[in-house]
Amino acid sequence: MKNLIFFGHGARDSRWREPFDRLVSLWRVQYPHARVELAFLELMQPSLEEAITTLVVAGEVEVVVVPVFFGQGGHLLDDFPLLLSDCRQKFPQVSLSATPAVGEDEAVLQAIIDFSARAL
Amino acid sequence: MKNLIFFGHGARDSRWREPFDRLVSLWRVQYPHARVELAFLELMQPSLEEAITTLVVAGEVEVVVVPVFFGQGGHLLDDFPLLLSDCRQKFPQVSLSATPAVGEDEAVLQAIIDFSARAL
Numbered sequence: 001m002k003n004l005i006f007f008g009h010g011a012r013d014s015r016w017r018e019p020f021d022r023l024v025s026l027w028r029v030q031y032p033h034a035r036v037e038l039a040f041l042e043l044m045q046p047s048l049e050e051a052i053t054t055l056v057v058a059g060e061v062e063v064v065v066v067p068v069f070f071g072q073g074g075h076l077l078d079d080f081p082l083l084l085s086d087c088r089q090k091f092p093q094v095s096l097s098a099t100p101a102v103g104e105d106e107a108v109l110q111a112i113i114d115f116s117a118r119a120l
Numbered sequence: 121m122k123n124l125i126f127f128g129h130g131a132r133d134s135r136w137r138e139p140f141d142r143l144v145s146l147w148r149v150q151y152p153h154a155r156v157e158l159a160f161l162e163l164m165q166p167s168l169e170e171a172i173t174t175l176v177v178a179g180e181v182e183v184v185v186v187p188v189f190f191g192q193g194g195h196l197l198d199d200f201p202l203l204l205s206d207c208r209q210k211f212p213q214v215s216l217s218a219t220p221a222v223g224e225d226e227a228v229l230q231a232i233i234d235f236s237a238r239a240l
Contacts, residue, residue: 074131113147
């Protein structure tokens, strides 16, 4: 079975991660059979490597990483592929793939439009 | 009429702003009677002050700022209120309000969950 890692930027302020914790809660309620972990690029724990380790220890070998970023800038176009490649070398037994950034998804953008329209 | 500013963090890489440009396009197609502008906290132009100026020059006096951030960390909890207060002083004729970050919205989070489920 495929398992999920929500991958975010991270921030100094611990309150920043609240929506990420909510994503995990929503996922666990709706898809209890696919494990989910959080991972952060910087400033917050766990790292991507630590999150994959958690899944590997639980016996999982298929992992899909979802970058919870709006834009695909240097972090996702340059840093993230290197990080993914590094993790593939460290975990050769794991099938590791990644989706585009969630900000690339039309339905996510439409939800932001709807939210904004309700505010007007 | 109320008008909208999508307010993002900004990044060095110009490709990062693509989802923000798409938000503006989607908004203009769906809500052509409410003006929309982009603004960025840092690293990209225009600033919030510049975006408000554009709306003021167009004769608009009601502006709602939508922070296109997932998490409400230091930027939104500390920097943003100061920036907003500064803009209120500079534009006393403008009614300036702000929504919570889009990552606080359950429908936005659900769209991310749906996107992730389709990837599995």
